[in-house]
Amino acid sequence: MSDSEIKLQPYFCNCQLLVKVARRNLTNLGLGDTGTIVEVVNHELTPRLIEMGFFPGKQVRTLFKAPFGGPVAFDLLGSIVSLRIDEAKLIIIEK
């Protein structure tokens, strides 16, 4: 194995990210259920999610889901924000 291949390794297996996503995230929250955000997984979209109001400590309730695996709308106590499934998966919660 050459040097460059070894350096590339961390990018191919972002194990930390995989472990975090496997935890309970916003998509595991049933319709009408409320959870509290614990963490937002570090990702390109994280700053924007935080700015939209998905920051740790905030209570979130799942309001409704679009058909066919479309976006999900959340009640952020003050506003309704919809996220795509991929975006919602970045948000780790506890019930």
Next chain:
Amino acid sequence: MIIRKIALVGNPNTGKTSIFNLLTGLRQQVGNFSGVTVDKRWGTTSLKDGNKIEVLDLPGTYSIYPRSQDERVVFEVLTNPNHKEFPDLFVVIADGSNLRRNLLLFTQLYDMELPVILVLTMQDMVGSIVNEIDVKALSSSLNNVPVLWVNGRTGNGIAELKRAIFNFVQVEFKPILSNSIPASLDGDGIKQTEDSQKRFARINEILKSAEHPTSQIEIPSITKKLDNMLVHPFWGYFIFGSVLFVIFQIIFRISAYPMDWIEGTFVHLSYLIKSSLPIGPFTDLLAEGVLPGIGGVVVFIPQIALLFFLLAILEETGYMSRVVFIMDKLVRPFGLNGKSVVPLISSTACAIPGIMATRNISSWKDRLVTIMVAPLMSCSARIPVYTLLISLVVPDKQLLGFVDQKGLVLFLLYALGLVAALVVAAILKGFIRTKEKGFLMMEMPAYRAPRWSAIGINLVEKVKVFIVDAGKVILAISIILWATASYGPATRTESALAEVRQKQVSNPLPEKEFQSRLDAVKLENSYIGIVGKTIEPIIKPLGYDWKIGIAIITSFAAREVFVGSMSTIYSVGKDEQDIDRLKVTLSKEVNYETGEKVYTLASGTSLMIFYAFAMQCMATFAVVKRETNSWKWPLIQMFYMGAMAYFGAWLTFLIMS
């Protein structure tokens, strides 16, 4: 401190534009920020001393860190005191019913040591729920920055806002979040996340003293009830379909009247000019080049205005975001965004308002893909072309005993437009590269009654932008087309015309037919006619002759011009009843070389396919140029659509014959 210029900043959906409208009234202008296609609105307002100050409405943004073109503009203004848009004072508009999130942007601005005033909106919503905000307490915990309520609907508080601007004095700066320089964090996501989290913690502390302790924001019950219906897996789509049905009924039923009237008026004006001014090239330029060019711009206004009026209602009431919500997943595979759906569907009426409506798509890539495929949707200008060709070549027959074959072909052409748009979008997705990451993350505002004045102002703006920006290009192309269609090499035209006149002496035709004959010969020997003849070898494989070639070139102005050009070339008049005569003439037309019929099922369908794909519309070209702020994209669009049209028509002709 003398204030000459203020800028409004705030999150989207905070009523920022209402406040801008209240401040400036109709004294406002709209354009682009230099170099980008981001709406720039500015106007003036007068303060109590009668002095006028400039008001700039910056695009809505959740924080100073940009994630789209619109937000990049805000960032550039905020961080550069030498920017030509940099104001003397920033008025931050914050939604009082969602203060925590809205204060993030405010604290960032404050910590950049910018002069700020904080305006809270949506008091009506806050008041109905137990969330009272003590503005005095808030102001004192924000280091005495002026804080006040303004009602964007009634205008309550506008006078106080003007007074606060007039009396503004920047107080001593004490950072809200110490050791933080927000502007330096652009591009560093991890530090931004950290900074924003700290800010939210600080905001919580600040609000403790200013907010009613038991405050709890509930979604209005009417919004909950409506959402149960409007995003329902069945009723949601059913209602959206019905809304579209009503919109199209209104557009096609109503806009036909003013459009016919405008067309009639311009024909009449041309006639007036021709009959009252001395005969000569200047009169011709005016009557046949300039006036039809202006007419070609004005005729779109009813459709644009009506469509934008209806779309603005969807937007204002909050319904549009629900459409985006239920459609997003369905169009993702094609590289489109939920926000592309309404612009694309609007394009089945006319691509121009459709393309103009893509401004709501915040992701540049998604917006560009939508713009590039919108003209493939079957617009109303194709109808006259399709109707003529279908009645000419498609036999009258019922399929399975009840399906009218002609109607079926028309339906298939519409379906083809939709399929082509989706397929091309899916392909383009791979070609257009941007640094931006596509995302949805969309706020869904509570339902509310539309603000009619805002709709009115928006409507006037859209129409103005179209006339001023697209109008120039349309007028220029129209004059070029006129000049090349009316003039040819002098000797060639003259000798051809002389021949017709000579024949008239030996074998006289009725006056009207003689005039039509002259027009036909003139067009045939004009520069456009010569080009049409020269391209015959190129279009021969598609089943066309040079006459069709001329009609194709002239109808770059607009698709429906095809019918008029055909009438001229075949020297039948242009009145309504003459369409039937045109059909008879066309059905008898035989190829001068082979002696075979020109308009067969094969060549007719080939021509329909050509018009389904080709970008034959100078107004669309002009609008795409305006909306992408470059010649590159409209040219690419014209080229790819032209290639699709050519090869599509060629294949069709091969298969059908």
